[in-house]
C-alpha cells in the first residue's frame with residue numbers, strides 16, 4: 011500500500027473522507043481537506059503524534075491559474091514527523107467572498123507568524139488567531155501584495171514608525187505599582203546586525219514584556235519570483251540568507267530540477283556539496299563572530315573574519331563574485347571551476363581547521379563567554395519542535411535532526427560526518443553545535459574535493475540548459491537553441507512540489523507551483539529563522555536585558571531570509 | 575632649541591621648517607577629509623560586504639575612516655549599505671536628520687542607489703529620494719575595493735571643495 015493510501019485509510023477511521031481528496035505528486039503526498047475539517051485534522055495529527063512539526067503554512071492565489079480550482083485561495087500546510095520522517099501537505103480551498111479559516115495557533119505555536127504572513131500577503135482571515143495583524147508590509151500599506159491582481163511595481167510610501175508595541179497587539183502602558191520603562195532596540199542598531207526591531211518593557215534590569223517587529227527588509231522575494239523566468243530567480247535566492255548565499259541557490263535549483271524530473275551529474279553534485287559546506291562554515295563564522303562581538307569579545311571577530319575572507323577569495327576565484335555567487339543553474343552548475351581550484355579548496359580547509367581550533371581555544375573555556383551564555387535562552391526539545399525550530403538551534407536542544415543524514419541528497423549518505431547534538435538548547439550549546447558543525451563541514455569538503463567525479467558539470471538537455479558560449483557564437487544550432495531558451499524559458503510541467511535542504515539555519519524549503527509557463531506561478535520559501543525568531547519574545551521575557559543580545563545573536567537572524 | 579643662541583636665530587629658517595601657509599578653508603577641509611567617522615547603515619547583503627571593508631583585509635582604517643560610530647550624533651559619513659524598504663525609509667530620514675554638520679552620504683550598492691533589481695512593492699527606488707547622496711557606489715554588492723574607491727572619491731571632493739548643490743538645496747524627503 012502506498013503512503014497516501016495509508017494516510018487515507020488512517021483518516022477515514024476518524025473523518026468522513028468522502029469530501030477529501032488524496033493524491034501523490036512529485037514525490038509529495040497531498041490531502042485536500044474541506045475547510046470545516048481542517049482544525050480537527052491538524053489536532054488529530056498532532057495529538058496522536060503522527061506529525062510533530064508544522065513546517066510551513068502559506069497560501070496560493072489561483073485566480074490566474076489555467077485550471078479553475080475549488081476556490082480562489084488555497085491555504086497550504088506542510089507537516090513533518092521527526093520520528094518517521096513522513097511528510098504531508100494539506101490543502102484547504104477558500105472562496106474569495108469568504109476567505110476565512112480556523113486558526114491553527116491552538117494546535118501549533120509555530121502557526122502564529124505564518125498565519126499573520128498569509129493574512130498580510132493574501133488577506134485570508136484566520137479566525138481565533140490571537141493577533142492577526144500585518145507582519146511584513148508597513149502599517150500604511152493598503153491591499154495584499156501577493157494577490158495576483160496586485161502590481162509588483164506599485165509602491166506605497168510610509169512616513170512614520172509604530173510606537174513600542176508587543177506581540178499580543180498591545181502598546182506599552184504603565185502598570186500601577188511597577189516602575190516600567192519602555193526600551194526600543196533597532197531597527198538600526200549595532201546589536202541587531204541588520205534590520206530587526208526589538209521592544210521591551212523593563213522593570214529595572216528585567217524584561218517584563220517583549221515584542222519584535224519585522225519586515226524592515228521585506229524585499230518581496232516571492233513576488234519577484236513570480237515575475238521572473240526560472241533561471242533569473244537564482245540571483246534573488248542568493249539574497250535570502252546572504253551569509254551563505256550558495257545554499258539558497260542549491261535549495262531552489264534542487265526543487266526546480268525535481269519538478270522537471272532531471273538528475274544532475276555527479277560532478278555538479280560534488281561541487282554543490284563543496285559550495286554548501288563552505289557556506290555553512292562562513293555562515294556559522296558570522297553567527298559566532300557577531301555573537302561574541304556583542305558580548306565584548308572583539309578579537310574573536312578578527313580571527314573569524316580572516317577565515318571568512320579566505321573562503322570569499324575561493325568563491326571569487328571560482329566565479330568572480332564573493333558574496334552573491336549565483337553559481338548554480340537549473341540542471342547543474344554554470345561552469346567548471348578553474349584549474350587548480352580543488353587544490354586551493356584543500357589548502358583553505360587546512361587553514362580553516364587551524365582557525366576553527368583557535369576560536370575553540372579562545373572561546374570554549376573562556377570564563378566570561380561561559381557565564382554570559384550558559385543557561386541563557388534554554389529551550390526544551392518539545393518547545394523547540396512546537397515553535398518549528400530546525401537546524402543548529404534545534405540540535406542544540408537535543409533533537410538530532412539533520413536532513414543531510416535523515417533524508418540525504420547529493421550523496422551525503424556516503425560521506426563520513428557526524429551530527430553534533432546539544433542538551434539544554436542554551437546559547438552556549440548553540441555555539442558548541444555550530445563550532446562542531448564547522449569542523450564536520452571542513453571534513454566533508456575535504457572528502458569531496460579529493461574525489462571529484464569525472465564528467466560534465468551540467469546536464470545537456472536543450473530545453474533546460476543554455477548551450478556554451480562557443481556554440482552560441484560558433485554554430486547556428488547553438489544560436490537558435492540559446493535564442494529559443496531565452497525567449498521561451500524553461501517550462502516545468504503543471505503541478506506543485508515542496509522540496510527542502512539543510513541550510514545553515516535549518517530546513518530551507520521551497521514550495522513551487524507551476525502553471526506550465528516560463529515563470530513560477532508561485533514560489534514560497536520556508537525561511538528557517540522566521541520560525542525560530544517567533545519564540546524570541548517568549549525566550550527573553552523574565553530574563554535580564556543583557557541576555558537579550560546574547561539570545562538574539564545565537565539565533566543567527568539574517569534579515570534577508572527572515573523578511574524576504 | 576634652547577641651546578641655540580638668540581643671535582643665531584634665523585627667522586627665515588624657522589619659518590621654512592615650522593610654518594606653512596594655507597587658507598583656513600583648505601585647512602579645515604584637510605581635517606574633514608581625514609577624519610570621516612562613518613555610520614555603517616547596513617541593512618542587507620551590502621552590509622555584509624561593508625563588514626569586509628572594515629575587517630582585517632581591506633581595512634578602511636588606512637584611509638582615516640575607521641572610527642565607526644553607531645550614533646548619528648557622532649558620525650559624519652552615512653554609508654547606506656543595503657536595500658532600504660518603504661518601511662525603513664522614515665528611519666533612514668530620522669537618522670540622517672540627527673547627524674551634525676558637516677555630513678556626507680555614500681550610497682553603497684544597486685539597491686540603495688536605485689532599488690536595484692527589486693522593482694517591487696515594498697522597496698524604495700533609490701535613497702536619493704530621501705537624503706542627499708554624495709557618492710553612489712555601483713555593484714551588487716560592490717567589491718570592497720569599490721567602496722574604498724568611493725570613500726577616496728568623497729575625500730577628494732571634500733579636499734577640493736566641490737560644490738554640493740544636492741545637499742545645499744535639500745529640503746527634506748521628496749515623498
Ligand code: SF4
Nearest residue numbers: 619620683684685715
Ligand atoms: S545591492 Fe545587491 S548586494 Fe547590495 S543590498 Fe542590494 S541586493 Fe544586496
